[in-house]
Amino acid sequence: MSAKLHRTSDHPLSPVPLADFKVGVDNVIFSVDTQQNRLMVLVVMRHDEPFAGYWSLPGTLVRQGESLEAAAYRVLAEKIRVNTLYLEQLYTFGGPDRDPRESPQAFNVRYLSVSHFALVRFEDAELIADGVSGIAWYPLAQVPQLAFDHNEILTYGYRRLRNKLEYSPIAFDVLPEVFTLGDLYQLYVTVLGEGFSDYSNFRARLLKLGFLQDTGQKTSRGAGRPASLYRFDAAAFEPLKEKAMVFI
Amino acid sequence: MSAKLHRTSDHPLSPVPLADFKVGVDNVIFSVDTQQNRLMVLVVMRHDEPFAGYWSLPGTLVRQGESLEAAAYRVLAEKIRVNTLYLEQLYTFGGPDRDPRESPQAFNVRYLSVSHFALVRFEDAELIADGVSGIAWYPLAQVPQLAFDHNEILTYGYRRLRNKLEYSPIAFDVLPEVFTLGDLYQLYVTVLGEGFSDYSNFRARLLKLGFLQDTGQKTSRGAGRPASLYRFDAAAFEPLKEKAMVFI
């Protein structure tokens, strides 16, 4: 964000007034409910204006000395206790008038949102109910009208999630240390939808890639043949990084 | 960027001080010099502190009432006159201390950079020399040490450019209305490097996709058989949108 070079706007006595910003971080937090095969989104109830009484994406304003990423992790940590997660920056929404608080009377402060998207493990994501604010997982398909432009951010986040799942090993950030290929397949089906691939083809492709390490252990869950437990081998994945690798 | 829900920070009398930001927009502007087969990057010379005397990516601070995108287009328009271009948001760099102006004495103002990347047509990009600021195209490989974290932003932009070229029809935003398949191939080779694909395979794949419309016209440039001129058919491309289509 170097200053402009033209004197007309770079000069301290510039005639063009710069905007003053508060910077917010809003998180699209996804989780896969493997019991019911549903993709969940975390939303929080707003109690203050604007949009009091609306659900919204969990967010916060960036504090002095705090990086954007740190703010994103803070929001997450304030809402849920979780060990394993994947988080990355999504997009920055910053048009004027996206936030009703930007009235000219309010000192002309603009509100900008650096959105992030996160994927957390559903089973060990413990919601932090503070007794005041509502907080809930919604199945993606049933998310209601949200505050601000948060539905738009959510749509954007979902697109990114699907892309990431196809090209990157983020599923392993959210699966247990050892898992069955069925677990992995269910996760993919839940996010990408039925019919993205046949189980046996999915299985063959992934095993051929060679970064799934068979632990030798088996697990039995009710009826059916016991499944082998696998572990993600990050070292074996290294050479595949940056390649247009497709999981689907 | 909804306000936090926890009282400790959402309350007007919050004990946690929020950061105040100036928001900058920095553009990674690429162009393909088809004469010499070089990928070029636009840089401008800084005359003011910090980093006076360094080359930097063209940038500006966002003004009151101005959207991020508008600011990005303004920077571009101030540096070059160009008709055809592609522009999109890249990433937001916002850690504390990325800008030396963020001294505690300076009212604790943070500087955040919403970087964008653009691809413009080299032939009709006319640099605007204002007599004061230096401005130049550098071949990507020879870009010097830049101000701030701009080399990092440039690296990020180059990665995005390559990805975009593989998945999206941005090449046609920067090619003339009609072009030969050789023109298109050269553009790809220049950006993606030799050996991304053989010409005849590239050709066959693209023609099969069906969105290149043969105009029937031919062009002759020196020796060699005259080439057919093609036009990008946006309507025919529509159904391919959102599909993981690969040009390479």
Place this chain on the structure above:
DNA sequence: ACAAAAGTGTTTACTCTACACCCATGG
């Protein structure tokens, strides 16, 4: 024995790659 889930294999159709080769033009 049977259902359920895991795991293997096979067939068929494409797609990718690396070439070889023909075509039309300028010098």
Place this chain on the structure above:
DNA sequence: CCATGGGTGTAGAGTAAACACTTTTGT
């Protein structure tokens, strides 16, 4: 007539999609 770039075709390897089949468990 030959160098130059445009354009076509093809063999062989590899990949993808659909689906049939076997294995191992719980009930």
